[in-house]
Amino acid sequence: MFEYAPAPESRDVVDIKPSYGLFVNGEFVDGSGSAFKTINPASEEKLAEIAAASAADVDLAVQAARKAFTTWSAMPGAERAKYLFRIARIIQERARELAVLESLDNGKPIRESRDVDLPLVAAHFFYYAGWADKLQYAGYGTRPLGVAGQVIPWNFPLLMLAWKIAPALACGNTVVLKPAETTPLTALLFAEICQQADLPPGVVNIVTGAGETGAAVVNHPDVDKVAFTGSTEVGRLIARSVAGTGKKVTLELGGKAANIVYEDAALDQAVEGIVNGIFFNQGHVCCAGSRLLVQESIAGELLASLKRRLGTLRMGDPLDKNTDIGAINSAAQLAKIRELSDAGEQEGAERWSPACAIPAQGFWFPPTIFTGVAQSHRIAREEIFGPVLSVLTFRTPAEAVEKANNTPFGLSAGVWTEKASLMLWTADRLRAGVIWSNTFNRFDPTSPFGGYKESGYGREGGRHGLEAYLDARDGSL
Amino acid sequence: MDSFVLVGDAREVSTLTTSGFSDVASSNAALRGFLHGLPGVDKVGADGRAAMLGTRSIKTTAKRQAIDLAISMVDLTTLEGADTPGKVRAMCAKAVHPDPSNPDVPRVAAVCVYPDLVAEAVRAVGSSGVKVASVATAFPSGRSSLEVKVTDTELAVAAGADEVDMVIDRGAFLAGDYLKVFEEIVAIKAACGDAHLKVILETGELATYDNVRRASWLAMLAGGDFIKTSTGKVQPAATLPVTLVMLEAVRDFLDSTGRKVGVKPAGGIRTTKDAIKMLVLVKETAGDGWLDPDWFRLGASSVLNDLLMQRQKQDTGRYSGPDYFTLD
Numbered sequence: 001m002f003e004y005a006p007a008p009e010s011r012d013v014v015d016i017k018p019s020y021g022l023f024v025n026g027e028f029v030d031g032s033g034s035a036f037k038t039i040n041p042a043s044e045e046k047l048a049e050i051a052a053a054s055a056a057d058v059d060l061a062v063q064a065a066r067k068a069f070t071t072w073s074a075m076p077g078a079e080r081a082k083y084l085f086r087i088a089r090i091i092q093e094r095a096r097e098l099a100v101l102e103s104l105d106n107g108k109p110i111r112e113s114r115d116v117d118l119p120l121v122a123a124h125f126f127y128y129a130g131w132a133d134k135l136q137y138a139g140y141g142t143r144p145l146g147v148a149g150q151v152i153p154w155n156f157p158l159l160m161l162a163w164k165i166a167p168a169l170a171c172g173n174t175v176v177l178k179p180a181e182t183t184p185l186t187a188l189l190f191a192e193i194c195q196q197a198d199l200p201p202g203v204v205n206i207v208t209g210a211g212e213t214g215a216a217v218v219n220h221p222d223v224d225k226v227a228f229t230g231s232t233e234v235g236r237l238i239a240r241s242v243a244g245t246g247k248k249v250t251l252e253l254g255g256k257a258a259n260i261v262y263e264d265a266a267l268d269q270a271v272e273g274i275v276n277g278i279f280f281n282q283g284h285v286c287c288a289g290s291r292l293l294v295q296e297s298i299a300g301e302l303l304a305s306l307k308r309r310l311g312t313l314r315m316g317d318p319l320d321k322n323t324d325i326g327a328i329n330s331a332a333q334l335a336k337i338r339e340l341s342d343a344g345e346q347e348g349a350e351r352w353s354p355a356c357a358i359p360a361q362g363f364w365f366p367p368t369i370f371t372g373v374a375q376s377h378r379i380a381r382e383e384i385f386g387p388v389l390s391v392l393t394f395r396t397p398a399e400a401v402e403k404a405n406n407t408p409f410g411l412s413a414g415v416w417t418e419k420a421s422l423m424l425w426t427a428d429r430l431r432a433g434v435i436w437s438n439t440f441n442r443f444d445p446t447s448p449f450g451g452y453k454e455s456g457y458g459r460e461g462g463r464h465g466l467e468a469y470l471d472a473r474d475g476s477l
Numbered sequence: 478m479d480s481f482v483l484v485g486d487a488r489e490v491s492t493l494t495t496s497g498f499s500d501v502a503s504s505n506a507a508l509r510g511f512l513h514g515l516p517g518v519d520k521v522g523a524d525g526r527a528a529m530l531g532t533r534s535i536k537t538t539a540k541r542q543a544i545d546l547a548i549s550m551v552d553l554t555t556l557e558g559a560d561t562p563g564k565v566r567a568m569c570a571k572a573v574h575p576d577p578s579n580p581d582v583p584r585v586a587a588v589c590v591y592p593d594l595v596a597e598a599v600r601a602v603g604s605s606g607v608k609v610a611s612v613a614t615a616f617p618s619g620r621s622s623l624e625v626k627v628t629d630t631e632l633a634v635a636a637g638a639d640e641v642d643m644v645i646d647r648g649a650f651l652a653g654d655y656l657k658v659f660e661e662i663v664a665i666k667a668a669c670g671d672a673h674l675k676v677i678l679e680t681g682e683l684a685t686y687d688n689v690r691r692a693s694w695l696a697m698l699a700g701g702d703f704i705k706t707s708t709g710k711v712q713p714a715a716t717l718p719v720t721l722v723m724l725e726a727v728r729d730f731l732d733s734t735g736r737k738v739g740v741k742p743a744g745g746i747r748t749t750k751d752a753i754k755m756l757v758l759v760k761e762t763a764g765d766g767w768l769d770p771d772w773f774r775l776g777a778s779s780v781l782n783d784l785l786m787q788r789q790k791q792d793t794g795r796y797s798g799p800d801y802f803t804l805d
Contacts (some may be wrong), residue, residue: 002542002756003769007534111532268725269522312761321534418517438519 004314007321009110014097016104016185019049022057022208023065023191026201028132031057033209035047041107042318042327042362050184053207058176058216061205065174066222067203072133073144073172077133084129084169091122094193098186102158103318105185107327107363110319116280120443121162124461127445128166131466135171138463140470144172146224149217150470151238152187153230154180155284155385156328157377161187163228163449163460165204165252171469173225176205178217182330184208213380215241227468229286232383232409232454248470250458252286252450253335254383255411258404259289259440260426262397263297265416269438271305274389277414277440279313279367282328283387286455287412289440291373292382293400296393303371303391310367311354325387328363337365337386344379349390375406383409397422401429410452414440433459497734498698505656512655512694518686518722527717533757544788545583546768548575551784552610552741552776554589554609555805556617556709562597565590567805569601576785576802585781586770587640591616592633599637610640610675614665617679617708619644623661631649632667634792640666642675642705645692647682655695671695675741675774680719681711693726703739705776714744715776717754724762740767743776744769749787752780 020033021028033052040047053061066320072080091098098121099113108117135142148168152160157179168175179187187206194204207213211234213459218226218238229252242249259277261270273429277289294302328334346352349370358364365386373390380390394400404413413432417423427435433451436442443449448464450456458468501511535543543721553572555564576582581674587608590598598609611633615621621629643665649657666674676696680689696704704723707714720742727738740763746752752775759767767773782802791794 001765002546002760003539004533004535005537005539007536007539115532179512265516266519266522267516269519269526272526313609321532439521 004092004097004322006317008317009100009103009319009321011100011104011319014101014104016048016101018049020184020188021051021408022053022061023188023194023204023206024057024061025205026195026199027468030206033057033213036181036210038105038182040362041182041329042359043379044361046348047105048185049210052209053178053213053216055149055212055216057209058213058220061176061207062147062149062220062222063112064202065205068200069144069146069174072169072174072200072203075172077135077172080170080172081129081132082131083197083199084125084166088122088129088175088195089123090193090196091118091125098158098189100319101189103326105183106154106157107329109323110321111323112281113468117159120445121158124159124162124166124445128170131167131463135466135470138466138470140472142469143471145469145471146173147222148173148175148225149220149223150175150177150227151214151217151230152177152179154183155281155286155340157183158186158190159256160229161190163229167460167465168227168469169203171466173218173469174203176217178207178209179460181208212370218242218365225249225469228252229241236445248451248468250460251456252458253411253454253456253458254385254409255286255288255451255455256291256381256407256409256432257287257412257432258291258413259414260400260404260416261292261294261298261302262400262415262417262419262422263295264418266418266438267298267302267305269439270416271309273414273416273438273440274306275306275309275313278324278389279387281440282365283328284329284333284385285441287434287441288385288389289412289414290384290388291404292389292391293403294391295395296395299393303369304370307352307354309367313354313356313367314327315364315366316359325367328365328386331363333385334363334365334458337384337388340379340382340384341368341388344373344377344388344390347377347379349373349377349379363389375403381407397426401426405429405431408454411450411455412436423439498735501698502656502659508655508659508695509653512691515690515694518533518690520686523686523718523721525756527721530721530757530761531717531754533711533754535753535757541788541791543753544749544784544791547775548751548781548784548788549583549586549678550770550773550775551585551781552587552589552743552774553585553781554709554743554778556589556591556612560591560594562594564805565594565597566601569598569607571781571803571805572607573602573605575781576788579789582785582788586674586774589642591778592636592638595633595636595638608639610642611636611638611639612642612708613643614643614661616642620648623664626661627664627668630665634668634670634672638672640673640675641669642677644677644679644695644708647679650683650688650692650695654680659695659699662696662701666700672710673702674700675703675705675739677705677708677743679708679711680706681713686718686722689722690726693723694730697726697730697736697738701738703741703774705741706744707742707744707776709776712745715742715746717758720755721758721762724759724767727767728763729789737766737772739772739774740788741774741776746775746777746780747783748780749783752784
């Protein structure tokens with residue numbers, strides 16, 4: 001009667017080269033490691049051959065960044081801002097191209113890359129461009145640190161790049177950035193944008209590769225600042241390796257966020273918030289609301305609504321403009337999601353997914369809900385990083401807070417109630433870096449983001465995000 | 478005094494149809510307790526959900542299905558002081574054959590007129606299957622006595638109206654006198670006889686989505702067959718979020734009572750894009766069960782020609798100018 005026809009975004013807007021080199025000192029150069037391929041996780045087709053940076057390549061990139069630091073850091077803030085504003089505008093102009101490329105390489109729905117990732121990427125550059133000539137008012141001094149070594153994950157490839165590069169450059173640092181092995185393409189297109197914006201050579205360097213390349217960036221002795229977003233496991237290794245080196249570090253790691261729904265919540269919007277909390281970006285979100293804590297008095301009603309809503313989610317071709325759930329980013333990640341989900345079943349939780357057709361090619365996992373989950377189950381404690389929601393119940397606000405905080409993580413949390421005093425009471429007691437009130441997974445460049453406990457340290461975004469890229473020992477403070 | 482007898486009788490009829498909620502309207506306090514016990518609506522979230530659904534991309538075959546479905550759901554409306562029998566006849570001709578050059582185009586669902594023009598409309602639509610709806614109850618403000626409202630309704634029904642579009646007493650609603658609003662709807666429903674009752678909430682005057690949800694439930698509990706957003710005389714009228722909240726209400730009401738109620742956004746739906754966004758909202762909120770002229774209507778006038786133009790564009794690949802489609 002009325003079924004949505006396929007509405008694919010054209011991939012012709014983006015020109016993917018057969019192979020890509022490293023971006024060092026303003027130019028694309030060959031890597032000396034053995035090249036690897038990046039694939040489209042929705043079809044497993046090869047997209048391009050990517051150069052791998054060896055320790056020697058990383059050294060060249062750091063040298064280029066060090067050399068550029070002399071002029072870039074001495075440049076008046078207003079001049080640096082011009083470059084950042086220019087980059088922001090080019091990102092807006094080329095947003096469609098970047099969005100399509102992001103969806104191809106990452107597997108996320110074009111609706112999200114178009115409506116969430118790209119607007120936020122541009123907004124971050126605009127926001128930090130505005131700070132570049134106002135650093136003396138931020139309260140962290142005005143002296144940049146030097147060369148920033150940045151390692152970013154595959155879940156929001158271009159957005160994480162923006163979170164890292166925009167504040168670093170605004171403060172006068174130069175950058176060596178390593179994108180994730182499975183999602184290097186938008187970072188390499190960003191390198192072209194740096195050329196297009198006439199950014200001085202060496203200010204931004206992009207080195208592609210796997211874990212060893214990242215380790216070479218982090219461990220390079222001439223790197224002054226390490227910024228990492230990724231797993232807690234790797235974060236620990238980094239913290240260990242930079243200990244005692246004098247490098248400044250920020251780590252943005254895993255999470256197991258509680259999404260607390262009180263009985264007086266606006267239920268239809270809470271259901272949307274739960275869906276957005278855990279199924280946004282296939283649950284590949286460090287701050288995902290992966291633990292639903294629902295008050296027992298409304299648990300049945302809420303779950304019925306939630307299940308009905310999951311029945312309307314559209315899984316499939318990430319480039320289809322009506323797709324809600326795209327592909328899992330890699331075979332390895334899919335295996336991890338399966339392993340933890342199977343563990344959930346074995347430990348006695350009840351598993352539910354809506355009926356949905358799984359495409360034959362590519363990496364897919366249906367939206368999944370576990371009910372009857374206990375705090376002790378692995379699916380309530382470990383980060384799954386996939387479209388899997390663990391549902392727990394509580395009786396009183398105190399119990400909700402106790403359960404929400406009973407995790408080694410502390411990145412984010414959500415609270416749903418129409419009662420303002422209960423909202424504030426709860427938010428005061430949650431140990432998480434970001435607490436969303438009657439919403440979830442909302443981001444803004446003006447708002448600081450970061451974790452408690454094993455979710456990392458340091459803040460990105462907002463005025464607070466400048467602190468990570470300035471030397472607070474600056475005598476001018 | 479007659480009207481009070483009517484109220485008493487009618488309430489019994491309506492409470493029978495909504496099992497499980499028979500005590501809800503036993504007093505204003507009970508009704509207030511029930512309506513204020515409904516889950517709240519978070520405005521930011523509802524607006525966000527409606528905006529997201531507005532980004533659905535409906536192309537090719539889906540667009541063709543949507544256009545024909547939308548045409549078949551239109552309540553083609555004229556509600557002007559300057560309406561004449563000739564104007565109504567012309568509109569009815571258009572309702573029966575929206576595009577005279579193309580017999581494949583479905584007829585619209587209904588025409589909607591003032592009570593004094595119902596007889597004219599009934600004659601004009603004949604046996605085409607197009608229903609005749611009449612506004613009533615001192616439309617659009619509803620500022621009159623119950624007696625006048627009931628009589629207004631009875632006249633429309635006597636003249637042959639298949640459907641009655643009543644307005645609620647927004648003043649009473651905002652003053653918290655929910656029982657008065659309830660009893661008026663019950664009385665009008667009784668006066669409708671076999672005619673279907675659409676209850677206009679005039680959401681533009683209710684100010685909050687919480688009120689829209691409460692008014693929706695109030696109208697459904699009182700026996701309304703349809704809930705309708707607006708008179709078309711007040712802005713804002715049929716916004717996407719308001720329609721979303723009402724679709725949630727009819728969905729939940731069916732779950733709770735087993736009785737299905739229709740939804741009619743009216744006012745401000747001007748383009749094919751507006752109409753298609755409404756259908757997307759229906760599909761992903763209340764579900765496919767409401768994608769039918771029996772359960773969803775679009776109260777509009779100018780949207781019909783835009784739907785026809787888009788339909789022809791799909792068939793021929795070219796746009797014709799507005800001069801190629803009849804005004805009414």
